[in-house]
Amino acid sequence: xxxxxxxxxxxxxxxxxxxxxxxxxxxxxxxxxxxxxxxxxxxxxxxxxxxxxxxxxxxxxxxxxxxxxxxxxxxxxxxxxxxxxxxxxxxxxxxxxxxxxxxxxxxxxxxxxxxxxxxxxxxxxxxxxxxxxxxxxxxxxxxxxxxxxxxxxxxxxxxxxxxxxxxxxxxxxxxxxxxxxxxxxxxxxxxxxxxxxxxxxxxxxxxxxxxxxxxxxxxxxxxxxxxxxxxxxxxxxxxxxxxxxxxxxxxxxx
Numbered sequence: 001x002x003x004x005x006x007x008x009x010x011x012x013x014x015x016x017x018x019x020x021x022x023x024x025x026x027x028x029x030x031x032x033x034x035x036x037x038x039x040x041x042x043x044x045x046x047x048x049x050x051x052x053x054x055x056x057x058x059x060x061x062x063x064x065x066x067x068x069x070x071x072x073x074x075x076x077x078x079x080x081x082x083x084x085x086x087x088x089x090x091x092x093x094x095x096x097x098x099x100x101x102x103x104x105x106x107x108x109x110x111x112x113x114x115x116x117x118x119x120x121x122x123x124x125x126x127x128x129x130x131x132x133x134x135x136x137x138x139x140x141x142x143x144x145x146x147x148x149x150x151x152x153x154x155x156x157x158x159x160x161x162x163x164x165x166x167x168x169x170x171x172x173x174x175x176x177x178x179x180x181x182x183x184x185x186x187x188x189x190x191x192x193x194x195x196x197x198x199x200x201x202x203x204x205x206x207x208x209x210x211x212x213x214x215x216x217x218x219x220x221x222x223x224x225x226x227x228x229x230x231x232x233x234x235x236x237x238x239x240x241x242x243x244x245x246x247x248x249x250x251x252x253x254x
Contacts, residue, residue: 002028021072051082054147061152062098062186065141066206067197070098090147090182091211098186098206106205107136107189114185114210118142120158124170127162130203135192136162140173146181146214153179185210 004019004026011019016031037045055078063070077100085092097103105111107129112122120140129136137159144154154177162168177183191203198204 004028047083048079051079054082055079057145057147057150058184061143061145061155062141062184065155065157066098066188067139067190068204073100074098090213093184093208094211096208099201099204101201102205104187104189104205104207104209112187112209116212118174118176120173120187122171124168127164127168129164130191132193133164133191134194135164137190137192138162138171138173139188140175141186141188142175142177143184143186144177144179144181145184153181181214183212184208
């Protein structure tokens, strides 16, 4: 891996050279002349491609609703989480952090609970706010994604501003994102210091706290038509046939 230190930088492929950005640094690597793939590497590539597309759909649906920029590191982290969870096992996304440095658990002594009726309940507690913080902003984002058809079918958000100078007696935030697909609930916590939103990455967090799969469609019941009963016709008896006692032979006359 080489680093690009010139004034003019680029990303992408140029001949057999590939330029890319990693950690804020422009790097270069050569493109291999031949790539040998086994059946296992092909399957892994298909899984990685499917997870990357699903991760891009999740980011495009949730990141615009967040109040802080998403860094490039979360791309690989989200793809890795999807691969680890397995295909169509979206419950494995629960706990994913859009800010890897801080989670929402750093602000609560008792975890908020999300119910199926669309309400996020935050019990009364002593909030774990950073020093010199005046307010905490709590934002819950509800996102409905149809992964089969690759589209976002619903989005809703609810915000509450908590004054840290007063005892916190609890709060309920309601969101509703009807539609078809998987429901992702994201909780964001932001810190205000002297009335200004802090940009310190250790003072805000956004986690996926709940995942609910959509209801599968009801099976269509088709009534089979009754098969008509066929009447058995009596077998015709052979001509010139006679019933003889057992032991007698029948001789046909010419």
